[in-house]
Amino acid sequence: MDDQTALPPADFLGLTADLVAAYVANNAIPASELPALMAQIYSALSGLTSTAPIQSDKPAAPTSAQVRKSITPDALISFEDGKPYKTLRRHLTLRGLSPEAYREKWGLPADYPMTASSYSAQRSELARSLGLGLQRRKSSLVTEGDETTQDDGAPAKRRGRPPKTVEAVEAVDEASAEA
Numbered sequence: 001m002d003d004q005t006a007l008p009p010a011d012f013l014g015l016t017a018d019l020v021a022a023y024v025a026n027n028a029i030p031a032s033e034l035p036a037l038m039a040q041i042y043s044a045l046s047g048l049t050s051t052a053p054i055q056s057d058k059p060a061a062p063t064s065a066q067v068r069k070s071i072t073p074d075a076l077i078s079f080e081d082g083k084p085y086k087t088l089r090r091h092l093t094l095r096g097l098s099p100e101a102y103r104e105k106w107g108l109p110a111d112y113p114m115t116a117s118s119y120s121a122q123r124s125e126l127a128r129s130l131g132l133g134l135q136r137r138k139s140s141l142v143t144e145g146d147e148t149t150q151d152d153g154a155p156a157k158r159r160g161r162p163p164k165t166v167e168a169v170e171a172v173d174e175a176s177a178e179a
Contacts, residue, residue, distance in 0.1 A: 012042055012045045012046055013042070015045055016038055016041045016042045016045060017038075019041050020034070020037060020038050020041060023037070059079075059105070059106070061106060061107030062079060062106060062107070062108075067108060067109075067112070071112075071113060072084070072116070073116065073117050073118045074086075074116055074118050074119075075116050076088050076113065076114070076115070076116055078091055079102075079106045079108075080092075080095055080097075080102075085116075086115065086116045086119040087114060087115045087116070087119065088102070088114045088115070089114050089115075099114050
């Protein structure tokens, strides 16, 4: 708290009296309950300044058995709400956490998965059936397996400028020596 919002303890009596007066003005209370109401309000106000031990935001880390139980083939059980998810990334984003922050918050190992294994396998199989990831191999497979190319045993033509031959170098040397 900064100095402007901090109240000295003597002001609690005045605040208590003001609060009780406002409450009694709008609510019907028997006179016998006024001292109890005043004591309750005063203790609540004085309790606001007492320094209670601050509870950490970090919950207790799950045991290794709980971590193992949270990973199933079909779903991952979230430690945030206890519900099963095929992928935790979207669930964590809605709660304002990144996968790294989630692992750190719950004390999980760095290799803790963010997607269920069956879901990953399903997506992988879909990608393979669509032919994804084969573009690099496709060019080398086409040249090796293409029957329309001529295979005379001669090496394929290289692109670019041909290398200088020994005769060409000697001819250039002779021409420069004559000049």
